[in-house]
Amino acid sequence: MSGQDVLIIGGGIIGVSCAEELTRAGKRVTLIDKRPIGHGCSYGNAGWITPCFAMPLPMPGMLIKSLKWMADPQGPLYIQPRLNMALVGWLMRFMRAMNQQQMLRSIKALTGISIYSLDQYRKWDSESHGAFGYQQKGLLMVSQTQEGMRAVLEELRLVSSNGVDGRQLSPDQVHELEPAVDAQKVLGGVYFPNEAHAEPLAAVNFLADRSRKGGAQLLPGTELLELVVRNGAIDHVRTNHGIMKADQYVLATGAWSPPIAKMLGVRVPILSGKGYSMIIDKPARMPHVPMMLIEKKIAITPRADSLRLAGTLELVGVDESVSMGRVDAILRGSAGLLELPQPLEVKEIWRGLRPCTPDGVPIIGRVPKLPNLLIAAGHQMLGLQSAPGTARLAADLLLDRPPAFDPAPFRVERFA
Ligand SMILES: Cc1cc2nc3c(=O)[nH]c(=O)nc-3n(C[C@H](O)[C@H](O)[C@H](O)COP(=O)(O)OP(=O)(O)OC[C@H]3O[C@@H](n4cnc5c(N)ncnc54)[C@H](O)[C@@H]3O)c2cc1C
Missing domain, CATH: 3.50.50.60 (FAD/NAD(P)-binding domain)
Known part of the structure; x- marks a missing residue:
């Protein structure tokens, strides 16, 4: 050529x-x-087109949180124990980026580019009549702990100052918006009404x-x-x-x-942040709004005839092996919020390598x-x-x- x-x-x-x-x-x-x-x-990603989801990975306070998560073998973040220069260099840059000033700069950059993208997808959808499964139903972040609630409200504060609309919901309001979630199972949530999702x-x-x-x-x-x-x-x-x-x-x-x-x-300096997604049959009470379970970092996306559950970030090299323990942790975490079909039949298990920069x-x-x-x-x-x-x-x-x-x-x- x-x-x-x-x-x-x-x-x-x-x-x-x-x-x-x-x-x-x-x-x-x-x-x-x-x-x-x-x-x-x-x-096979979660399909979210969600400018509200613009928090960079290295946030202030993230170090303690990451260490806690890593102590739990099925927590949402895992760093493969191996000592090589790429990992050490990446982690040093990651820690350097964990400061307020850098975080605010990153959120501005990420929301800007994402809001532009959301508008572009919306335009393409209106020209193509559903060619890529685009739907604008918003994004619901739900929390089951006080700590999670604090984190999601802080996220709302930060992204709303960059032009992303969202509002806090009580447990009853969460149920009213998404009847698939029982009010007793959550402490509350935040709803971002303008966010969209599509088939990746x-x-x-x-x-x-x-x-x-x-x-x-x-x-x-x-x-x-x-x-x-x-x-x-x-x-x-x-x-x-x-x-x-x-x-x-x-x-x-x-x-x-x-x-x-x-x-x-x-x-x-890109490391792979391995994540998993699973496609399961529609539950009897099918959610209609994409949802994020704050504490477990699980993304739930309704599809035309099924449900996609996604999560986990394992920092690895280019390693596409599958940890069934992590797959099961995502299924269990989702079952803590939704009534999943029983027996649970997983139609597809997928893993992908998110390309992660340290900042x-x-x-x-x-x-x-x-x-x-x-x-x-x-x-x-x-x-x-x-x-x-x-x-x-x-x-x-x-x-x-x-x-x-x-x-x-x-x-x-x-x-x-
Ligand atoms: C579980 C999970 C959920 C996610 N959910 C979301 C979400 O809801 N919303 C969102 O925005 N993002 C999400 N992501 C992240 C998103 O999937 C990635 O950011 C995105 O796919 C990266 O796109 P890319 O084109 O850079 O990389 P890729 O899609 O990986 O494309 C890179 C391509 O390069 C090719 N390639 C590599 N080496 C060579 C070579 N030597 N020669 C030729 N070709 C080569 C590969 O084959 C590959 O196709 C999620 C990721 C995961 C794992």
């Missing part, structure tokens, strides 16, 4: 969003993925189709093996299906990005020493909800347009 304007490596939600945005801007785009398109972390793989396919219609070539089963640098820029890439050449390159390889960037001597903000920017390479990776738990905004910023930077968002919080150099 030669003469393309842009070659995108990685066909998850971030890669296909960049392809869609760039073809819309008139660029000739090729996208490659070593797997079928959308079969990385973008395949359908969203990838929708954007992949739009890119193809715009002239992009999407090549699944094509693995990047080497990026070849000549005269201070990427000259071409070598793949399992031959050499490919373009004017500009976008690295959107999610959790797989660090070893690729390392070939170029570029530091991309909780994705990397979206050009690599200073290789000006024709842009990185768009590290979207941790909000890749779907921030993909259109990411693509907009990436395209603005690639096409030298005035950026729609302040690029500073996202830049690559912050980890140099």
